[in-house]
Amino acid sequence: MLHDYRTATLSETQLSLAHTLDCGQCFRWIPSPDGTWEGVVRGSLYRLGQNALSDPSCRIYTDPVLRDYFDVDTDYLDIRNELSGLDGHLAEACRFAPGIRILRQEPWEALCSFIISQNNNIKRIRQIIERLSGRYGVPVAGTSRNAFPTADALAKASDDELRALGTGFRAPYLLDAANNIASGRIVLDELAALPVGQARARLMEIRGVGPKVADCALLYGLHRLEVFPIDVWMKRVMSRHYPDDDVSRFGRFAGIAQQYLFHLERTGVGISHDASVARAEDLEERHGHGRTS
DNA sequence: CACCAGGCAGTGC
DNA sequence: GCACTGCATGGT
Numbered sequence: 001m002l003h004d005y006r007t008a009t010l011s012e013t014q015l016s017l018a019h020t021l022d023c024g025q026c027f028r029w030i031p032s033p034d035g036t037w038e039g040v041v042r043g044s045l046y047r048l049g050q051n052a053l054s055d056p057s058c059r060i061y062t063d064p065v066l067r068d069y070f071d072v073d074t075d076y077l078d079i080r081n082e083l084s085g086l087d088g089h090l091a092e093a094c095r096f097a098p099g100i101r102i103l104r105q106e107p108w109e110a111l112c113s114f115i116i117s118q119n120n121n122i123k124r125i126r127q128i129i130e131r132l133s134g135r136y137g138v139p140v141a142g143t144s145r146n147a148f149p150t151a152d153a154l155a156k157a158s159d160d161e162l163r164a165l166g167t168g169f170r171a172p173y174l175l176d177a178a179n180n181i182a183s184g185r186i187v188l189d190e191l192a193a194l195p196v197g198q199a200r201a202r203l204m205e206i207r208g209v210g211p212k213v214a215d216c217a218l219l220y221g222l223h224r225l226e227v228f229p230i231d232v233w234m235k236r237v238m239s240r241h242y243p244d245d246d247v248s249r250f251g252r253f254a255g256i257a258q259q260y261l262f263h264l265e266r267t268g269v270g271i272s273h274d275a276s277v278a279r280a281e282d283l284e285e286r287h288g289h290g291r292t293s
Numbered sequence: 294c295a296c297c298a299g300g301c302a303g304t305g306c
Numbered sequence: 307g308c309a310c311t312g313c314a315t316g317g318t
Contacts, residue, residue, distance in 0.1 A: 024299060118300035124316060125299080168314030173301085210301050231299035262299075 009056050014076060016099025017050050023100055023263045025220050027113050027126045028133070028148070040133070041069050042106060043147040045140045071101050071223075076256075083257050086249060089241045093260035096268055100259055102225065107188035108181060109148040110221030111203070114213045115173050124166070131165040151181035173208025180206055192222050199224070219255040228254040233265050 021029040021037050029039035036049040042065055052058045060066045067073070080098060084091040112132075117125050129148070136153045137146030155178035162171035180186040186206070191199040196218065203214040215229035228247045230238065238245060250257040 114299075117298090119298060119313075120300090120315085121298040121317075123298095127316090163314080166315065169301090169312090170314080208301065212300060216299075229299075232297090233299065266299090 009054055009058070009061065010072065012050060012053075013098045015053060015060075015070060015072075015101055016097065017048060017053075019097040019100045019263065020070070020103065023097070023259060024122055024266065025259065026103055026105060027122070027129050038145075040140060040145055040147055041065060043138065043140065045143045045145055068104055071104055074101075076101060079253050079256055083250075083253060083260070086251070086257075087241075090250075090257055090261065093257075093264040093268075096264045097260065100263060102219065102223065102256055102259060104223050105220050106148070107191075107217065107221035108151055111177060111181075111188065111206075111209075111213075111217040112148070112154075112174060114216035114220070115177060115206075115208050116167065116170055117216070118170065118208070118210075118213060128166050132162075132167075135161075135165060151178045154178035155182040170208060173206070176207040177209070188217075188221065191218075192224075196224055196226060200227075219258075225255045226252050228258045230258075231262075233262055234258060237261050237265050 017037050018031075021039070022031070026039075029037045031037055032047075034049075035051075036047050038045065038047045040046075044065065046059070046066065048060065048066075053060060060070055061072060076098075080094045084094045113125065113129060116128050120128075132154075133146040133148050136149035136157060138150075139146050154174060157175070157178075159171045159175060162174055167174060181188065186202055191202055194202070199218060199222070200211070200214045203209050203217055204211070209217070212229050212231055215227045218224040218227045219229060228234075228250055230247075238247075242249070247254060
């Protein structure tokens, strides 16, 4: 062990707030013009700035909730070294935004967030989650924001009420998830002890939870780092860089690999040579002869 | 006005 | 098993 992780601070390449909080794994952090981020974690409001992380007394290190949430005690340098050895494109993704971490979000919030995410865009996912919290969440004292609603609170909502907040066809999915959790038929914390395949199958008993949403709940909510959620962006990554479609190559940290690859694919245009070439090909295809296909 | 967005359920074969 | 379609809504 090279560091004492109980006292060491994290540099920006070990924890970048901007990359971690805006890479599509969480939806409740809001950037301010002064560069700080405001978010609600387990019922408390936090405002954090990158500069403060160089101080060992920063709450990220001293507050047990934040220390756990940001997974401070995991060494991402080791993980990136392991992933970077797998192939060149993954190494580039690790280099592109090394400060990304997989947060330890609340399982119920992660499950709901990714139910809402289906056939949706990240901006609108944020809006819907904020409206849900505003309507059904407990207010955070002294602030203008609310905690994410409990399953009990959501279970009491009606289909029409949820649709009025813009959830659309996902309203019955949220209700089925809320009923399963509120009734205790599914206990998310217990899924953490199951083999990943069994945990995944339990999650998929919920209406509106398929393989992708289940994997996101497992990765972001239950911190199962071996799962590899595949969405439309990752399908592009796979077809372009891993045409054999074999995800077992990514190993025990596949979920972290996925997050680096996802972020590079979504935001790396113009920086990554591969991505910009592929982007140009996409544009040519669309504007040229893509209308009929 | 089409098309897309961190998919899924239903249907048909 | 795989291919195809409808789905609510808001942004380009």
